[in-house]
Amino acid sequence: MTTGFNSIRTEIEQPQAWRVETRTRLSGAIAVVAIVAVAVLAAAPVFVSRGVVQDLFFILTMLTLAQNWNLLAGYAGLISVGQQLFVGCGAYALFGLVILGGLDPILAIPIAGLLAMLVAVPTAFFSFRLYGPYFAIGTWVIAEVGRLLFAQWKMLGGGTGTSLPREATKDMLGLSLLQDWFGMRASAAADALAYWLALALATLTIGLVYKLLRSKQGLGLAAVRDNENAARAIGVDARRLKTAIYLLTAFLTGVVGALIYLQKARISPDAAFSLTDWTAYVVFIVVIGGIGTIEGPILGVLVFFLLQNAFSNYGSWYLLALGALAIVIMLFAPRGLWGLISDRTGWELFPVRRLLKGGPPIKTDKGGPHG
Amino acid sequence: MPILELTAVSKSFGALVVAEDIGFSVEPGEALGIIGPNGAGKSTLFNLINGNYPVASGTICFDGRDVTHQPPMQRCLSGMGRTFQIPQPFERLTVFENLLVAAAFGAQEKESQVTDLCADILVETGLIAKANRPASALTLLERKRMELARALATQPKLLLLDEIAGGLTEGECRQLVATIKRVHQRGVAVIWIEHVLHALTAVVERILVLNFGRVIGIGDPETIMASSVVREIYLGMEV
Numbered sequence: 072m073t074t075g076f077n078s079i080r081t082e083i084e085q086p087q088a089w090r091v092e093t094r095t096r097l098s099g100a101i102a103v104v105a106i107v108a109v110a111v112l113a114a115a116p117v118f119v120s121r122g123v124v125q126d127l128f129f130i131l132t133m134l135t136l137a138q139n140w141n142l143l144a145g146y147a148g149l150i151s152v153g154q155q156l157f158v159g160c161g162a163y164a165l166f167g168l169v170i171l172g173g174l175d176p177i178l179a180i181p182i183a184g185l186l187a188m189l190v191a192v193p194t195a196f197f198s199f200r201l202y203g204p205y206f207a208i209g210t211w212v213i214a215e216v217g218r219l220l221f222a223q224w225k226m227l228g229g230g231t232g233t234s235l236p237r238e239a240t241k242d243m244l245g246l247s248l249l250q251d252w253f254g255m256r257a258s259a260a261a262d263a264l265a266y267w268l269a270l271a272l273a274t275l276t277i278g279l280v281y282k283l284l285r286s287k288q289g290l291g292l293a294a295v296r297d298n299e300n301a302a303r304a305i306g307v308d309a310r311r312l313k314t315a316i317y318l319l320t321a322f323l324t325g326v327v328g329a330l331i332y333l334q335k336a337r338i339s340p341d342a343a344f345s346l347t348d349w350t351a352y353v354v355f356i357v358v359i360g361g362i363g364t365i366e367g368p369i370l371g372v373l374v375f376f377l378l379q380n381a382f383s384n385y386g387s388w389y390l391l392a393l394g395a396l397a398i399v400i401m402l403f404a405p406r407g408l409w410g411l412i413s414d415r416t417g418w419e420l421f422p423v424r425r426l427l428k429g430g431p432p433i434k435t436d437k438g439g440p441h442g
Numbered sequence: 443m444p445i446l447e448l449t450a451v452s453k454s455f456g457a458l459v460v461a462e463d464i465g466f467s468v469e470p471g472e473a474l475g476i477i478g479p480n481g482a483g484k485s486t487l488f489n490l491i492n493g494n495y496p497v498a499s500g501t502i503c504f505d506g507r508d509v510t511h512q513p514p515m516q517r518c519l520s521g522m523g524r525t526f527q528i529p530q531p532f533e534r535l536t537v538f539e540n541l542l543v544a545a546a547f548g549a550q551e552k553e554s555q556v557t558d559l560c561a562d563i564l565v566e567t568g569l570i571a572k573a574n575r576p577a578s579a580l581t582l583l584e585r586k587r588m589e590l591a592r593a594l595a596t597q598p599k600l601l602l603l604d605e606i607a608g609g610l611t612e613g614e615c616r617q618l619v620a621t622i623k624r625v626h627q628r629g630v631a632v633i634w635i636e637h638v639l640h641a642l643t644a645v646v647e648r649i650l651v652l653n654f655g656r657v658i659g660i661g662d663p664e665t666i667m668a669s670s671v672v673r674e675i676y677l678g679m680e681v
Contacts, residue, residue, distance in 0.1 A: 089561040091542075091554075287546050287553045290535075294543045297532035304492060304526075305596050306518035306548035363534070427538040427573045430561055 090429045093285060095422045105420075112270055116263035117253060124266050128334060130376050131269040135327045136349065137356040137368035138276045139320040144354075145363035146284070146292045147316040148299065150203070152350050153210030154324050156194065156217045159344035160187040161325030162332035163221050169239050171226060176235075177244040180268070180329045187325020188318050190217075195317050199310075211346070218344035232339025240336065265334040272330065276323055277421075280365055284423045288312065293423075296363065347390075358397050361407025365421040370409050443506055445470045445600050445631045446491070451500030453490055453655075460486045461655045464500070468600070473632040475642040475663070478652035479675065484635045485527050487652065488602050491633075492524045493517050505599060518548050523598030527605045527635075529585035531577035537588055538564065538573040541595040548596025560595055566621060567591040583610065590621070600631045607638040619644050639667070651675070 116124050136154070144150045164183035168174040174182070198209045222230040240246075240261060249260040283289045294302040295309045303309050328349075332338050342348070352375065360371025378396075382389045404411050413419060444467035453461040460483045468474050478484050489495040491502060493514040501510045509517050518524075532540050541563060545556035564570040567587045572580065580588060586606050593601055603622070607615055619641050626632050626645060636642040642649070642663075649666040651659040653675050659666055666672055 089557050091557050290539065290543045290553065291547055293535055293539075294532045294547075297534050298530045300494065301526065301530035301532065302543075303514045304494070304518060304524055305544040305592060306515055306550070307543065308515050424536060424574075425539050425542060426536070427557070427561060427564075430570075 088429055089427060092426045092428050093422050093424060095419055097418065097420075098422060101420050109270070109274055113267065116255075116259075116266055121259055121262055124262050125334075126376070128262070128266045128269050130372055131266070131273045132327050132331050133353065133356060133375065134368060134372045135269070135273045135276050136324060136353045137360075137372055138273075138280055138365070139323050139327075140350075140353045141357045141362060141365075141368050142280055142283075142316060143320045145357065145367075146289075146296050147313045148296050149313060149317060150207045151198075151210040152207050152346070152354070153194075153198075153212075153214035154320075154353065155344045155346055155349035156210070156214035157187040157191065157321045157324035158328030158331070158349040159214070159217055159221065159340070160190045161328030162338055162343040163224075163227065164325070165329035165333060166227055166233065166235060166338050169235060170233070175242075175244050176240055176333050177264075177268075180326055180333065183329035184322045184326035187328065188322040190325075191318050191321030195314055199314070199317075214344060214346070214350075218340045221344070222340040228339070230340060232337065232342070234338075235333070235336040240333070262334070265330060268330055269327075272323075272326060277365060277369075281421050281423075284365070284421075289423065290425075292316070355393055355397050357407075359400055359407055361409030361413075363406075364409050364413075366413070366419075367407050367409040370412075371407065374408065443470075444468055444503075445472075445505055446633070447503040448491070449501045449503075451490060451497050451502065453486065453495060453498045459655050461490060461497075464655070464657055466650060466657060466660055468631055468633060470599070471626075471629045471631055472648070473626050473634065473646040475646035475649040476633060476635045476652060477637070477639070477642070477649060477666075477672075482652045483655040484652055485604055486655070488524060488604055488633075488635065492522055492602060518596055518598075519550060521597075521599035522602065523548065523593035523596045523600070524602035525586075525589035525593050525604050525606055529582070529589045531580065531585055531588055531592075533578040534576060536574050536576055537569055537580070537591075540577050540588060540592050544592045544595035545597070548598075556595070559597075563591050563594050566624070567594075568617065583614065586610075587618075590618075594625065598630060600633070601625065603632065603634040603636070605635055605637065607636055607641045610638075615641050643667075 112127070115127060140154055161183040164186040165176065165179050168179040168182060169176050194213050198206055198213060201209045227233050241257065243261065243264065245264060246257070246260050249255055249263060250257060253260070255263060284293070291302065291307040292312055294307055295312060299309050328343070332343060356371035356375045357368050359374055360369065361367030378393065382392060400407060447467040449465050451461055451464040464487065476484055476487070486495065490497050493509070493512055497510060501508060503509065504517060504522060505520055507520070509520070532543065535543065538560060541560040542553065542556065545551060545560055546553045549556065561570070564573050567590055569584065569587055569591055572584060577588065590603070590606055607618055610618060615638065622632065622634070622645050632645070634642060634646060646663065648661060649663050650657060651666060651672050658675065659669055659672055
């Protein structure tokens with residue numbers, strides 16, 4: 072045996088405890104900033120105009136969709152281009168429950184999510200037999216089947232769709248309270264209610280994803296993301312993890328779908344199962360921001376919103392430009408804008424890295440943002 | 443009772459037979475070396491043993507149970523650890539996290555219970571200084587060490603090592619042999635595929651020779667290295 076090895080062995084005889092840290096120096100400050108940000112956003116409907124509230128609603132719902140797709144593609148490695156299936160199913164479930172079942176729209180939202188998750192059980196059965204690009208195409212085909220099936224549902228307007236009757240949303244749970252408390256008009260109160268639900272959902276989703284990633288299952292998921300074969304060989308049940316993530320994201324995506332269409336109050340199969348709106352834009356957001364990070368979709372959705380506001384009048388040229396921008400980012404910053412930022416600064420807003428600290432004094436090489 | 447027993451295991455990819463009627467067994471705590479020319483089916487044999495590839499026919503028993511149809515995950519949980527010939531690190535995790543996930547899942551422990559285990563293995567394999575570096579930043583040599591470290595973190599009863607000594611310097615090789623010896627002395631059975639024969643013979647009690655997917659010899663190192671069949675096939679010598 073050679074030198075370095077022996078000396079290290081003797082050094083660990085000293086009773087020095089190893090410990091694991093995930094918090095960084097920034098964590099405390101960031102937690103405060105996050106709480107303030109959520110509080111400011113929560114207060115927004117009281118101060119800003121209805122137009123701004125609607126914009127914020129759009130940003131928050133897209134953010135939730137993006138966090139879900141990021142969890143699915145960035146962590147579970149399931150590159151689905153068929154998430155519009157769950158948006159559509161959630162939305163149609165809401166309309167069905169409200170119009171045909173006479174249920175309160177607010178109560179119908181979580182049930183719509185559950186129904187979307189129920190749809191995910193058979194689609195998981197079929198699509199999980201496929202890998203990589205085949206899986207992607209398979210999910211797309213299944214979503215198209217969903218769109219065509221719902222276009223046959225005559226009671227909900229068939230191919231042309233239908234509207235949510237005014238009387239159904241007029242007495243929505245909590246609406247009269249808002250009108251009384253904040254003196255809002257009915258339409259403004261409905262927007263505010265939808266907005267608060269979107270804010271709660273986005274916050275909850277980010278919190279859930281963060282908690283998951285810091286858990287043992289999250290560590291297993293990161294291993295599956297990096298190398299599925301090796302993960303299986305060290306005892307990670309990759310299939311079970313992926314199925315669980317697929318079902319969870321189907322539920323949340325369905326809830327978002329229901330919420331978006333509650334706010335729109337008008338549905339059609341082509342809009343609710345739109346590949347462009349509910350998957351292409353969402354993929355763009357995640358890729359631009361940085362796939363496989365929680366920060367990425369947050370940054371991505373802001374960039375996307377600004378681009379859309381500035382250029383959406385240019386029609387299909389706008390879509391071409393979005394595609395070109397996504398390609399440029401993929402080529403020159405494969406880990407997205409957040410990847411660029413964190414490489415330069417070492418920032419992590421949601422640290423999940425488990426750092427080994429303590430132990431005997433051992434000479435470690437310095438370097439890297441977290442070295 | 444052997445820890446691992448293969449009976450008449452066969453496998454082919456199309457017309458190419460990669461394993462034909464393979465049968466051998468390994469006792470608990472034994473170290474077996476596997477040698478053979480490139481393309482003999484050595485790594486394939488590991489993929490069959492650990493369940494990465496399904497066998498076409500034959501049975502594999504591990505620790506007294508028939509595992510022929512179990513997925514790799516199950517076999518790992520019952521105590522089979524392996525390294526890959528081409529290192530397969532979890533690139534975006536740190537070296538420590540690579541071991542942590544192996545220990546938490548492979549040894550079925552709580553994440554908070556395995557910190558010391560992982561740290562000790564990192565010290566033993568000389569990777570402790572790199573513990574908090576992302577695995578993508580490791581050199582090839584360090585990646586090979588991490589393959590071993592990660593397999594050890596699953597706390598295996600049987601360790602499958604696939605060519606981990608190739609490309610090492612003399613000193614590094616001696617370190618590696620010492621590490622494997624220590625693991626072996628703790629009662630872990632080892633099956634080691636290796637071209638670096640002096641490293642192999644320093645550890646193993648028996649050697650198995652593989653060629654064209656068939657076992658052409660098994661026995662103690664001296665007998666195997668002296669046999670004319672092995673010299674002709676493996677070392678390419680005229681006899």
